[in-house]
Structure formats: C-alpha cells, structure tokens
C-alpha cells in the first residue's frame with residue numbers, strides 16, 4: 001500500500017480530523033520534549049473511539065505496517081518516537097479523552113487512554129476523592145502512557161505505582177481484536193492477571209484504550225518540609241524515623257543533591273534557596289492525612305527534632321502556606337528542566353534497595369569523578385522507593401561531542417554498581433529505545449527469553465512498537 005492509499009484508507013476510518021500528515025503539524029509527534037530522539041513517520045493517526053483504534057490496527061496488521069502508540073509524548077526513553085524509516089504509523093490516543101464512568105461506591109473511575117493525568121486528578125477531586133499518581137509531566141502525560149510505562153512519581157511511597165492503581169484495562173491487540181478487561185474488581189483469581197502484562201509493556205503488546213482505576217479519599221491536611229542533610233546515609237535514617245512516627249501518612253520523600261538544587265536556582269525563575277548556607281543534600285518531605293486539621297506539623301517536628309539530635313539533619317523549614325508548598329515542589333520538579341540548560345545530560349533512572357542508596361552514591365561518585373574528572377553529578381529522586389535519577393551533566397567548558405562520546409563508559413560504571421547492589425537499570429521510565437541494549441546486557445537471559453516468548457505470542461508479526469524494549 002503506498003502512502004497515498006494508506007492515508008485514504010485510514011481517513012475512511014477516522015475522518016479528516018483524525019489524520020495529521022503535513023510536515024509542520026507532524027513535527028511535534030516525531031521528537032520528544034528534550035529533542036533527544038527524532039524519527040519519521042508515514043503519518044499520524046488520531047482515532048477518537050476504541051472501534052476506530054481497532055479498525056486502524058487491523059488495517060495496519062493486514063498491510064504489515066508498524067504502529068507506534070503515543071500519548072502525551074513526555075516519555076524519557078524514546079518509546080513513543082518512530083524509527084527513521086518513514087514507514088511507521090504513529091497512533092496518537094489524545095482524542096480518546098473521555099471519563100467514561102465514576103463509581104463512587106466502588107471507589108473507581110473508568111477513563112480513556114488519552115485523558116491527561118491532571119484532568120483525571122481533577123475529575124477525582126470533583127467527587128471528593130483522590131487519584132494519587134503525581135509527576136512533573138502531569139499537565140501533558142496521558143493515562144495510556146502512564147499505564148504503558150507503569151509510571152511512578154512522587155507518591156509511590158504511600159499509594160504505589162500505576163500497576164498498583166489499576167483494576168481493569170481495555171486493549172486493542174496487535175491484530176485489531178479488542179480485549180475488554182474493564183473490570184472494577186479488587187479480587188479476581190480466574191487465572192493469569194493479563195492486565196499486568198500490558199502495564200509497563202511500552203506499547204509493544206497492544207494499545208491500551210481505557211482503564212478502570214482506583215480512587216482514594218481526598219487529602220484534607222498536608223505538611224511539607226524542606227530539610228538539609230549532611231549525607232545520603234542521613235536521608236535513609238531520617239525516612240526510618242519519620243515512617244516510624246506516622247506510618248503511611250508519609251506520602252513523599254524526595255532526595256536532592258546540592259548540584260541539583262544549584263541548577264534549579266540558576267535556571268528556574270522564581271526559585272530561591274530556603275537556607276542561607278549551601279548544604280550537601282536536601283529532602284522534600286510530605287505528610288498527608290484524610291482528616292482536616294490532623295496534627296501533621298507536630299509529628300514532623302518531633303521526627304526532625306530527633307534527627308537534629310542525632311546529627312542527621314542540619315536545618316529544616318516547614319511550609320507555612322500553599323504558596324510555600326508550591327515553591328518547594330517547584331524546586332524539586334524543576335530539576336529536569338534546569339538540567340537541560342547545562343548542556344547534554346546523561347539520564348540514569350536506577351533503583352536499589354533503600355538501604356543500599358548510600359553505598360550506591362559513594363561507589364559511583366568515586367568511580368565517575370576518578371575516571372571522568374569534572375563531570376557534574378545531578379543525583380535526585382524518589383529515595384523512599386530506592387529510586388535515584390543519577391544524571392550526569394558535562395564538565396564546564398567541555399565540548400558536547402566529547403562528553404557524549406563518553407556516554408557508554410559512564411553508563412557502564414553506573415549500571416555495574418547498580419547490578420552489584422541487586423538493583424534495576426530502569427526504575428520507572430521504562431526501556432523504550434534508550435535502554436534496550438543495556439537491558440540485553442544486564443537483564444537475566446531467562447527473563448529476556450520469557451519476554452521474547454510473550455512478544456512473539458501477542459505480536460507474531462512484530463508490528464507493535466518495534467525496536468522498543470526488546
């Protein structure tokens with residue numbers, strides 16, 4: 001089928017509003033937000049219903065055309081970007097943005113894949129409830145992308161990641177059949193849990209079109225603190241103290257190195273250092289409660305006082321207003337953007353057991369600074385989940401190309417230590433195209449073999465997001 005015939009066949013399914021083919025309008029679908037990955041496509045198709053997704057996929061299956069599912073295109077591993085053949089079809093779910101049902105008695109919400117995470121959070125809030133997934137890209141990422149990457153973010157400590165928040169899925173399979181698994185059940189032991197295969201599969205096994213998600217009681221009290229620490233070891237001890245005092249009311253515990261904070265102070269407008277002096281490490285702590293006026297400040301003050309006594313904390317501020325809460329979160333969530341202003345940065349999204357975080361940082365810092373003098377280490381992340389974004393920016397004044405040439409060697413140092421500590425080379429961002437080769441190198445061969453068997457079973461023609469994950 002030539003490009004012209006393909007366009008007409010797809011237009012017959014989705015109508016003219018569902019086709020994007022002029023190069024200018026296509027551009028935003030063909031590169032990621034950092035411009036780290038770029039591709040070409042035959043066209044972009046934007047179906048508006050599950051039936052239209054199924055018809056598009058069936059046609060592509062018959063014609064042996066590869067399909068690249070795309071949501072908000074905020075992924076960090078190039079999973080939603082086509083290759084450079086110009087033959088693949090990008091299937092954007094952004095028109096599938098309806099909230100289908102809210103079942104307050106079952107505490108569930110059924111939404112289509114193209115619903116933007118922030119719109120989902122607002123819909124939940126409108127019923128006095130909470131949808132707890134929260135991440136820096138929530139204004140543009142979609143539920144389908146959150147599911148396909150098993151997104152984590154800043155509230156995993158209390159509520160879990162997308163896998164934990166999902167009860168049912170609707171999926172268009174690679175041959176165009178529709179699997180309706182939209183069940184809102186908290187118990188269902190009728191064999192294999194198929195939805196879990198699609199969650200985290202990064203569009204390689206099928207296209208998620210809708211989901212039944214869990215709702216939680218709304219949060220009515222919050223306390224947020226910005227705390228300076230002498231070491232990452234102190235952060236691990238502090239989380240133990242705070243959790244011991246308030247259990248699962250500890251919702252967020254985000255670690256940031258001084259370098260991360262310095263980048264934000266230099267590049268993100270309106271941010272200012274809460275302390276007069278610089279300190280080696282910081283954590284942003286958030287406690288939540290469903291009770292109004294819960295005594296969270298007192299609980300946190302008790303924890304911080306104990307930590308001060310044990311010299312685990314150098315200084316701390318508790319936010320006194322909504323504006324201060326937002327300002328502290330802006331510092332944390334601005335790190336990614338701030339790093340873009342400092343030239344190329346190499347992103348590593350690793351996890352190790354929480355107890356191994358200090359050993360990881362010590363070993364990698366030492367080896368990197370020895371082998372690559374001057375590199376700037378921007379380590380931060382969801383340390384309560386054992387998840388660090390251990391990013392590396394180029395030395396001041398060095399050439400971009402020279403730094404990029406060291407990417408592989410730097411990655412090896414970081415991933416070798418990760419594996420020595422029984423960790424993972426991708427905690428929450430997935431593999432996409434960025435970490436496909438690394439996964440081949442570092443993952444257990446038996447696990448890779450089982451994954452290939454699954455891929456072959458679901459997608460024998462290899463048309464669903466080829467070149468990603470495996």
Ligand code: FAD
Pocket residue numbers: 033068069070071072073074075076078079080093113134135136137140141142143144145146147148149150151152153154202203204206207208209336337428429432465468
């Ligand atoms: P896309 O980028 O469009 O796609 C991501 C992958 O999912 C691709 O492989 C794509 O093919 C596949 N896909 C998309 N939709 C579907 C579908 N309907 N069916 C099947 N496959 C599909 N991630 C975290 O986990 N935690 C964070 O804290 C976090 N913070 C971020 C902060 C910033 C500033 C940015 C830019 C990104 C951050 N991310 C984070 C990464 C990203 O936002 C998440 O991975 C998000 O879940 C991707 O959603 P999306 O709709 O943009 O997906």
Ligand code: MLT
Pocket residue numbers: 076136153333336347381389
């Ligand atoms: C974050 O937690 O800010 C993102 O997952 C990390 C990133 O953008 O690299």
Ligand code: ZN
Pocket residue numbers: 153381382389428
């Ligand atoms: Zn993150």
